[in-house]
Amino acid sequence: MTHDLRVQRVYDAAPEVVFDAFTDPRAQREMYADEPDWIVRSECDLRVGGRWTIEFGPPDGRPSREICVFEVVDRPRRLVFRSTMVLPDSSSVDTRTYVTFAGTAGGRTRLTVVQTGFPAAELRDQWTDGWGGILAGLSRVVAARTP
Numbered sequence: 001m002t003h004d005l006r007v008q009r010v011y012d013a014a015p016e017v018v019f020d021a022f023t024d025p026r027a028q029r030e031m032y033a034d035e036p037d038w039i040v041r042s043e044c045d046l047r048v049g050g051r052w053t054i055e056f057g058p059p060d061g062r063p064s065r066e067i068c069v070f071e072v073v074d075r076p077r078r079l080v081f082r083s084t085m086v087l088p089d090s091s092s093v094d095t096r097t098y099v100t101f102a103g104t105a106g107g108r109t110r111l112t113v114v115q116t117g118f119p120a121a122e123l124r125d126q127w128t129d130g131w132g133g134i135l136a137g138l139s140r141v142v143a144a145r146t147p
Contacts, residue, residue: 003124004116009135011109013146015101018109019076021141022099023052030144031137032056039063048073052081062088068097076101093123111135 011018021027025042032040041055050070057063065086072080079099086092095117102110113131118124 002116003118003121004114005118005124005128005131006112006114007128007131007135008110008112009139010104011111011139011142012107013109013142014107015076015103015109017145018111018138018142019079019101021145022101022111022138023079024141027138027141028054028056030141031134033137033140034133046070046073046075057088064088071096093118095127111138 023044023046025044028042029040032038035056035058037059038056039059042053044050044052046052048070050073052066052068052070054066054068055063066083067086068081068083070079070081072078077100080096082094082096084092084094095115098112098114098116100110100112102112104110113135115124115127115131118127
């Protein structure tokens with residue numbers, strides 16, 4: 001049995017703007033801004049089979065490292081990627097993530113993240129909290145890019 005998470009947010013911008021902000025390695029620092037002293041590094045090869053590597057954590061500790069491999073890149077509508085998150089204690093979690101960017105009335109975008117494969121509800125809940133902070137940071141990035 002696996003435990004899946006689902007989070008949604010609506011942004012006041014077109015799907016292209018939200019998609020590009022979500023996948024922009026330079027935007028990652030802002031997306032992790034809830035932890036202002038964290039080290040954040042990101043590289044993104046946005047193509048099917050490409051890798052997205054994100055490393056983050058406090059400056060005085062071992063960082064978490066997430067390595068994603070894109071299975072679907074359909075700009076600006078959809079991303080699917082498999083990821084392995086290696087945590088500071090060297091344990092790892094393998095998941096698959098589905099992200100959709102749906103245009104809505106008024107030029108807004110509904111972003112939906114569904115992440116599957118968590119072996120325990122507690123672990124899923126930790127990731128759900130993490131997504132909340134990341135998507136709040138994405139809101140700041142999108143607002144800065146929208147006239």
